[in-house]
Amino acid sequence: MRRWGYKETHMQTLDFTVTENVQLTADIWRVRLAAPLCEHSEATCAPQVGQFVNVQIDGLFLRRPISVCDWEDGVLTLIYRVVGAGTEKLAQVQPGQVLNVLGSLGNGFTIVLAQRPLLIGGGVGVPPMYYLAKELVKAGQQPIMMMGFNTIDDVFYVEEFTALCRLTRVATVDGSFGVKGFVTGGLEEFDYDAVYACGPEPMLRAIDQTAKELAPGHMQLSFEARMACGFGACMACTCRTKMGYKRICKEGPILTREEVSWT
Amino acid sequence: MDLNVTLSGVALQNPVIPASGCCGFGHEMRPFYDINILGGLALKGSTLEPRFGNELPRVAETAAGMLNSVGLQNPGIEAVAQAIAPALAQDFHQPILANVSGFSKEEFVKSCEIITQCDAVSIIELNISCPNVHGGGMIFGTCAETAADIVAACKAVVTKPLYVKLTPNVTSIAEVAKACEAAGADGLSLINTLLGMRIDLKKRKPIMANKVGGLSGPAIFPVALRCVWQVYAAVKIPLIGLGGISCARDVIEMMLAGATAVQVGAANLVNPMVCKEIIDELPGEMEKLGIEKLTDIIGGAHA
Ligand SMILES: Cc1cc2nc3c(=O)[nH]c(=O)nc-3n(C[C@H](O)[C@H](O)[C@H](O)COP(=O)(O)OP(=O)(O)OC[C@H]3O[C@@H](n4cnc5c(N)ncnc54)[C@H](O)[C@@H]3O)c2cc1C
Ligand SMILES: Cc1cc2nc3c(=O)[nH]c(=O)nc-3n(C[C@H](O)[C@H](O)[C@H](O)COP(=O)(O)O)c2cc1C
Ligand code: FES
Numbered sequence: 001m002r003r004w005g006y007k008e009t010h011m012q013t014l015d016f017t018v019t020e021n022v023q024l025t026a027d028i029w030r031v032r033l034a035a036p037l038c039e040h041s042e043a044t045c046a047p048q049v050g051q052f053v054n055v056q057i058d059g060l061f062l063r064r065p066i067s068v069c070d071w072e073d074g075v076l077t078l079i080y081r082v083v084g085a086g087t088e089k090l091a092q093v094q095p096g097q098v099l100n101v102l103g104s105l106g107n108g109f110t111i112v113l114a115q116r117p118l119l120i121g122g123g124v125g126v127p128p129m130y131y132l133a134k135e136l137v138k139a140g141q142q143p144i145m146m147m148g149f150n151t152i153d154d155v156f157y158v159e160e161f162t163a164l165c166r167l168t169r170v171a172t173v174d175g176s177f178g179v180k181g182f183v184t185g186g187l188e189e190f191d192y193d194a195v196y197a198c199g200p201e202p203m204l205r206a207i208d209q210t211a212k213e214l215a216p217g218h219m220q221l222s223f224e225a226r227m228a229c230g231f232g233a234c235m236a237c238t239c240r241t242k243m244g245y246k247r248i249c250k251e252g253p254i255l256t257r258e259e260v261s262w263t
Numbered sequence: 264m265d266l267n268v269t270l271s272g273v274a275l276q277n278p279v280i281p282a283s284g285c286c287g288f289g290h291e292m293r294p295f296y297d298i299n300i301l302g303g304l305a306l307k308g309s310t311l312e313p314r315f316g317n318e319l320p321r322v323a324e325t326a327a328g329m330l331n332s333v334g335l336q337n338p339g340i341e342a343v344a345q346a347i348a349p350a351l352a353q354d355f356h357q358p359i360l361a362n363v364s365g366f367s368k369e370e371f372v373k374s375c376e377i378i379t380q381c382d383a384v385s386i387i388e389l390n391i392s393c394p395n396v397h398g399g400g401m402i403f404g405t406c407a408e409t410a411a412d413i414v415a416a417c418k419a420v421v422t423k424p425l426y427v428k429l430t431p432n433v434t435s436i437a438e439v440a441k442a443c444e445a446a447g448a449d450g451l452s453l454i455n456t457l458l459g460m461r462i463d464l465k466k467r468k469p470i471m472a473n474k475v476g477g478l479s480g481p482a483i484f485p486v487a488l489r490c491v492w493q494v495y496a497a498v499k500i501p502l503i504g505l506g507g508i509s510c511a512r513d514v515i516e517m518m519l520a521g522a523t524a525v526q527v528g529a530a531n532l533v534n535p536m537v538c539k540e541i542i543d544e545l546p547g548e549m550e551k552l553g554i555e556k557l558t559d560i561i562g563g564a565h566a
Contacts, residue, residue: 009296013536056533057564060325061480063533082385104536226320226327229532233291233338235307236322238315245315250291 011231013056013102016076018095021138024156027082028124030093032100035074046071048108049132050196050254052220053078055220057086063102064090065227065249067129067198070134076101079127079156105230105254109220114194117141120207121167121176122199124146126139128158128222132196142166144190148183148199152176185212198222205262219257223248264547265556268302268524271449271502273358273385273423274525275302278514278557279542280530281306282505283362283388283428283530284333288343289351292531296539300403303358304342304351305526308390309378310363311370313339318472323461328480329529330459332473335393340374344381352383359383360426364390369488372416379421387423389414389448392430392455393477401421404430404455407442418447426503428452431483437497446496452503452526453494454487481530483507486522495521509537511544518557519564523525 006117014104016033020029023029047053053076056065060078070077082091093099109132117136121129126147136143145165149155150173161168168179179186182197184206197207204221211219225237225248232250239248240261246252266277283305286292298304310510316336323330338347340363340509348359361384365371371389378387391404391413410427419427428482429436429445440451456477461470469475487506504522508514509530517525530537545557554560 010418011532011535060324060527061326061328061533062322144521213393226322228322228331228529229535231291231294233287233535234322234331235287235316235333236331237319238321239319240315 015098016101030079032190033076046106049135050109051104053101053103057089064197070131081124116192117143117194118192119143120146120197122203125199128198145185186198194218196220217256220254278304278524280526281324282526285528285531287314288347295535302341305360305445306363308435309337309340309343311374323470328373328482330476332471340377344377345434348383358390360386362388368413375417376420390428407439411442414443414446420550424449426450431453437493440494440498450501454506481507492520511541511548520563
């Protein structure tokens with residue numbers, strides 16, 4: 001029997017079973033979740049790169065949005081930083097427990113035809129880049145990965161990216177690992193024809209300001225907003241763009257350089 | 264099992280309506296279930312002019328609920344009347360409630376004039392109780408005279424049932440309800456959200472950009488039930504009960520307090536299937552409780 005995937009046009013809530021929940025750094029965890037088994041003949045598919053899921057956590061009213069870090073044969077990987085009540089509870093979840101997951105949400109990255117895509121992740125903006133890097137490699141592209149952290153103790157997934165990417169560079173703000181400085185420093189050293197990025201908003205803005213001119217749609221930035229529903233029903237997450245108002249959960253979280261309007 | 268109810272001549276196949284602001288403009292729920300199973304659908308609150316709404320963050324979590332300060336983001340009543348409601352009605356064949364808000368009596372009236380022309384809309388729900396807009400969206404609903412003044416002016420221009428959505432943030436909700444009834448309201452929806460706030464401990468600042476917002480979700484169910492109970496005793500017009508409903512038993516409880524139909528708000532946001540689940544569960548719960556016809560229990564707890 002195979003595992004349930006997400007139907008392309010049908011978001012849904014599914015009960016996933018936790019297969020592992022491990023600590024990667026002082027405050028970063030990785031949870032793996034197996035989709036329910038099903039005998040459905042209906043075609044199902046994996047989440048798209050850059051999409052996210054909204055995870056229900058026992059005892060808390062709102063779901064928590066987390067990016068898809070990987071999807072392999074119906075097993076979903078999420079990497080999260082423990083920052084508050086919800087992620088604290090998530091870190092206590094044991095293998096075998098069930099989590100209700102609403103997905104898969106958002107527009108996702110559009111994989112553009114490029115020779116040398118540059119992937120940039122800052123902190124918990126790194127995880128979605130993993131799934132993207134995998135799919136880019138499958139599509140015959142050779143991504144460069146730049147990952148940024150505050151300090152050596154925060155660093156995760158360097159080996160995983162090194163195994164996938166043509167080049168993987170790590171920057172730490174204090175210089176304790178890799179290059180010293182922000183992940184956006186030294187962009188000009190690279191030859192690239194597309195940029196995909198996820199991380200704190202100042203990082204995204206710096207990328208927009210320093211990266212060279214690219215073909216339209218070839219710079220895609222992933223944004224965050226406080227959400228309630230995650231599927232477009234409540235308007236909690238709307239932002240202004242050059243192409244009108246967009247719900248980060250629905251018409252986002254990915255915006256192109258051409259649509260972003262910095263405020 | 265008979266789940267049919269009627270709101271001022273508008274027949275509903277069951278009493279379950281997703282509430283304004285919690286199901287977008289209807290389309291957003293389509294991925295999850297066939298929306299034609301619903302009793303009806305309440306559109307996002309709309310104003311005469313398009314609005315962006317408040318700055319972000321617009322939501323915060325609370326115990327058993329949430330706060331929102333969306334601030335009536337909407338494309339304007341004209342767009343709702345001309346495009347959005349008609350498009351929805353093409354393949355949604357249950358009653359549509361258009362939720363109308365405003366910043367002055369004149370604006371409410373103009374919006375009503377526009378939306379009453381829209382064939383797709385069955386009921387106009389006057390939102391005089393939104394806590395999230397400056398210029399006093401809610402002020403209208405907190406004063407019986409002002410509420411009555413607006414209701415009478417709107418009633419004069421509409422040709423569809425006019426329901427008035429009441430705020431619980433008042434000393435006596437029954438008094439405001441009576442004033443609306445006297446001014447010509449065909450029915451009442453209650454309750455809108457309760458004003459609340461949360462502060463971010465690390466930043467020592469309010470979580471929401473608007474600082475305060477409306478509380479909804481299971482936390483407010485007892486308050487909503489009490490309001491419906493009090494208003495049912497005070498007026499004769501039909502009531503739509505809402506506030507914290509998240510299961511079939513809540514629906515039955517709300518109807519026993521006096522509601523003819525119910526709306527489900529925040530519960531949709533955490534479980535997009537909730538309205539379908541409630542509708543599926545209702546016959547079973549009715550059976551357990553010896554209810555054959557839902558209309559038999561409206562106000563049943565008052566006897
Ligand atoms: C599209 C999207 C993808 C994300 N992907 C990841 C990821 O892959 N890994 C990861 O570690 N984090 C990710 N986040 C951030 C993550 O959602 C928050 O860190 C998390 O919700 C915090 O929950 P909490 O209960 O621990 O914190 P609390 O501060 O207690 O949460 C209170 C409320 O605020 C919301 N909230 C708090 N911080 C954020 C934030 N930064 N963004 C959005 N909502 C927030 C919570 O969802 C909750 O509703 C993502 C956010 C979005 C919008
Ligand atoms: C995100 C959100 C947006 C809302 N927007 C509107 C609105 O536009 N107009 C309105 O009359 N009520 C609005 N409401 C209030 C709900 O319709 C409902 O009255 C309230 O949330 C209580 O019901 P609940 O506890 O089931 O959510 C909104 C509520 C939420 C949570
Ligand atoms: S979170 Fe509800 S619309 Fe985006």
